[in-house]
Amino acid sequence: MDDHSRPKRNRPPSMYDVARLAGVSQTTVSFVVNNVTSAAISQETRDRVWAAIHALGWRPNAMARSLRTRHSQTLGLISDEVVTSPYAVRMILGAQEAAWSGQQMLLVVNTSGQRDIEQTALQFMLERRVEGLMYAAMYHHEVTPPPELKLVPVVLVNCFVADRSLPAIIPDEVQGGYTATAALIRRGHRRIAFINEIIPMPALFGRLEGYRQALADHGLPFDPSLVRSCHSNAHDAFAAALSLLERDDRPTALFCFNDKMAMGAYDAIKRLGLRIPQDVAVIGFDNLELIAAQLYPPLTTVELPHYEMGRRAVELLQNLPAGESLPPMQHYLPCPLIERESI
Amino acid sequence: MDDHSRPKRNRPPSMYDVARLAGVSQTTVSFVVNNVTSAAISQETRDRVWAAIHALGWRPNAMARSLRTRHSQTLGLISDEVVTSPYAVRMILGAQEAAWSGQQMLLVVNTSGQRDIEQTALQFMLERRVEGLMYAAMYHHEVTPPPELKLVPVVLVNCFVADRSLPAIIPDEVQGGYTATAALIRRGHRRIAFINEIIPMPALFGRLEGYRQALADHGLPFDPSLVRSCHSNAHDAFAAALSLLERDDRPTALFCFNDKMAMGAYDAIKRLGLRIPQDVAVIGFDNLELIAAQLYPPLTTVELPHYEMGRRAVELLQNLPAGESLPPMQHYLPCPLIERESI
DNA sequence: CTTTAAGACTAAAACGAATTACTAATTCGA
DNA sequence: TCGAATTAGTAATTCGTTTTAGTCTTAAAG
Numbered sequence: 001m002d003d004h005s006r007p008k009r010n011r012p013p014s015m016y017d018v019a020r021l022a023g024v025s026q027t028t029v030s031f032v033v034n035n036v037t038s039a040a041i042s043q044e045t046r047d048r049v050w051a052a053i054h055a056l057g058w059r060p061n062a063m064a065r066s067l068r069t070r071h072s073q074t075l076g077l078i079s080d081e082v083v084t085s086p087y088a089v090r091m092i093l094g095a096q097e098a099a100w101s102g103q104q105m106l107l108v109v110n111t112s113g114q115r116d117i118e119q120t121a122l123q124f125m126l127e128r129r130v131e132g133l134m135y136a137a138m139y140h141h142e143v144t145p146p147p148e149l150k151l152v153p154v155v156l157v158n159c160f161v162a163d164r165s166l167p168a169i170i171p172d173e174v175q176g177g178y179t180a181t182a183a184l185i186r187r188g189h190r191r192i193a194f195i196n197e198i199i200p201m202p203a204l205f206g207r208l209e210g211y212r213q214a215l216a217d218h219g220l221p222f223d224p225s226l227v228r229s230c231h232s233n234a235h236d237a238f239a240a241a242l243s244l245l246e247r248d249d250r251p252t253a254l255f256c257f258n259d260k261m262a263m264g265a266y267d268a269i270k271r272l273g274l275r276i277p278q279d280v281a282v283i284g285f286d287n288l289e290l291i292a293a294q295l296y297p298p299l300t301t302v303e304l305p306h307y308e309m310g311r312r313a314v315e316l317l318q319n320l321p322a323g324e325s326l327p328p329m330q331h332y333l334p335c336p337l338i339e340r341e342s343i
Numbered sequence: 344m345d346d347h348s349r350p351k352r353n354r355p356p357s358m359y360d361v362a363r364l365a366g367v368s369q370t371t372v373s374f375v376v377n378n379v380t381s382a383a384i385s386q387e388t389r390d391r392v393w394a395a396i397h398a399l400g401w402r403p404n405a406m407a408r409s410l411r412t413r414h415s416q417t418l419g420l421i422s423d424e425v426v427t428s429p430y431a432v433r434m435i436l437g438a439q440e441a442a443w444s445g446q447q448m449l450l451v452v453n454t455s456g457q458r459d460i461e462q463t464a465l466q467f468m469l470e471r472r473v474e475g476l477m478y479a480a481m482y483h484h485e486v487t488p489p490p491e492l493k494l495v496p497v498v499l500v501n502c503f504v505a506d507r508s509l510p511a512i513i514p515d516e517v518q519g520g521y522t523a524t525a526a527l528i529r530r531g532h533r534r535i536a537f538i539n540e541i542i543p544m545p546a547l548f549g550r551l552e553g554y555r556q557a558l559a560d561h562g563l564p565f566d567p568s569l570v571r572s573c574h575s576n577a578h579d580a581f582a583a584a585l586s587l588l589e590r591d592d593r594p595t596a597l598f599c600f601n602d603k604m605a606m607g608a609y610d611a612i613k614r615l616g617l618r619i620p621q622d623v624a625v626i627g628f629d630n631l632e633l634i635a636a637q638l639y640p641p642l643t644t645v646e647l648p649h650y651e652m653g654r655r656a657v658e659l660l661q662n663l664p665a666g667e668s669l670p671p672m673q674h675y676l677p678c679p680l681i682e683r684e685s686i
Numbered sequence: 687c688t689t690t691a692a693g694a695c696t697a698a699a700a701c702g703a704a705t706t707a708c709t710a711a712t713t714c715g716a
Numbered sequence: 717t718c719g720a721a722t723t724a725g726t727a728a729t730t731c732g733t734t735t736t737a738g739t740c741t742t743a744a745a746g
Contacts (some may be wrong), residue, residue: 014731014733015732015733016732026732026733027734030734031734034734036734036735060732060733061731061732061733063731063732063733064731064733065732065733065734066733067731067732067733067734068733068734068735069734
């Protein structure tokens, strides 16, 4: 044979190599591999092709395929800190598993909040022709993403833009606050303190509103002196809890803005020789397994639905008619109650 | 003009579109974009080309480029549970940032330990022609990865194969145990208890060996009764700590297998009315910010170098001469001491 | 015996870049 | 003033697929 028939050495086999070995055309190999029904290929030939494929260890070249089909089978996730934060790794997981079941891969870039990284990350993803983009934030807040984001279907996760002009998936903070408070009320508590975050953010306002709504709905008065604000760490929450519990009419339950603060509250309660939940009930927020499950007694808390947000985001992008972009809907996901033993 | 000169609607512009607008050939556009020095293109023409690029909003198609250059600019990371575990999200971060600085993207798939997912994930990555693969485990242990892994340069992260035939990046458990123990000895402690993990794993043996070496090096006797084993959770560690501290000759320092267990130890110490670190010093392992920084007093601990492992893994893959695979070296990374206030 | 219709394939043209091998017009040196 | 060198660029091929539009047999129908 002449020159061109020798196998091109040291590169993965292509359909041509398979075709040559099977004694058919490359087109036929393609038809066999993709099970194209409109093409009539005899069973015999199919078998020969598959045999050749296995013999050579051929596997499709996704780049070539994507180039031709104009489908990259890829979604992108740009996050500020999500990946590092144990708060939200579940979001990545949810997104990845959903992408996975749609035969897509997830491209993840963490920007550490740096604008320039964000920009180049976005360029990278656009160059790779991602079929959809998620722009995610570590904690629920307002963002101003780069405008190029709109070149491709996009959904915000755990964040939103001021004018709500982009679709977003965010936790229902009000419902979360309501759920936590109502759970305590259901256990018979009437004096429920709330140790809230002090830095203004949607979670602060939302959970407070939920707290007030739950009280109102159950005919309980709202007592502003039962609401304390401090930075969301165990140490400051320790002090806040202490001051609340040293009052004569001490509350019988503590609703903490998050699990870290609940950790501080636990310390304060134990320090005062009180028992959880007999003397004081505690409920947290976030459901950080690491803390909530390790505390004694295990902490009842409200979960931020990170996994669900990641999953939903991908699903929205996947069910999109080709070429269109998502309507700017704001999807509020419920924060479920995770019952353990602290209330 | 005839038919083929009209722009192909509703798809991103290609180099041909740019070329047409700038009045040059596609080749010239390519030369300008890639700054090919061997080609002589006048400054005037370069400017025209760039102007056209900006006018059209052209950006390279990574799939086409990769197909031609046979470089996917992509690395893959297959992990069992790493992504979900707050233990090791830093590994992903380290890998991603290193990949990033090498102009590569990271493809991450979490298998949840399921063999079939692992298999398809691997196929996916091979189809995408990743230039290197990382196979990572949630906790340091022996693995048996699928054989196809060897079709591409690969490095194990936080795990190893029985015959050490694959390169691996793993934490130096012995050094970690030594570091923790030596830190306590340096603070004057002589009776140092060790609350160890009970399920056999490299960390258990390594840290114990480090503990013994440190004692020996400082002329201290090894007292088996000061070593307790239990499951690595706060609750069991609480009990273990309590039993150690209720002895007449109670130890003055507790080395805990990990931070979760240190959390239980804290509870035990506080329950007995003892102070940290004045009455009992505590040192942990893992450096889970979430726990270590929130505990009171903040926990001194030894860090598992997850970020560093991720980074190193990518660097090894990047510095590989084309076509070769990594020598099966086992890279032991040191576990640094993170000083806070508990010793 | 000729036409039609399956049946079983194949040739060739995309997809969007990178790259090699030219061409045409100047400029330079002797 | 002639050939060589330089400058400025282009045509054509390639990467590995998918897909459209055929081609060539053979069998059935009329």
